[in-house]
Amino acid sequence: MEHLEKTFGKQDHLACQKISSSLFSAKMHDSTTIHDHMMKLTKLFSRLENKGTLFELDFKIEIIFASLPDAYSSFIMNVHMNKVVVNNVSELTNMLIEAESTLKKNKVVSLVTEKSSQGSKNKKIKKRTKKSKKGSTGVKEGGV
Structure with a gap:
């Protein structure tokens, strides 16, 4: 039984590591809509949370902002400078869809x-x- 726990515990750790790597290296491409990109990130967050990793909302927001292209820099700056209160990721998604x-x-x-x-x-x-x-x-002109 201990052997099974160690074996599956290692696999669980590797799975978390792969999901984390995907999350931190995620970048939105020009051909992708903001809705599709946010769905991808939300899915990665929930997969990690199902494995026991909890994130604060502010950390999620910063990960999302880091994954956006430069075209969204003015939106990000407005959120930070105006101290816009975001209550959850779906609210941020709606704001980003409007910005898009x-x-x-x-x-x-x-x-x-x-x-x-x-x-x-x-x-x-x-x-x-x-x-x-x-x-x-x-x-x-002027002649000879």
């Missing part, structure tokens, strides 16, 4: 603005080159 939709809207607006500003610059350049060609006759 805002980020997507801003990204679309900046892409549209960037493309339209490049197009108007090209038109101005073309107009200038046509005018300069019309004005030049190839004869020097």
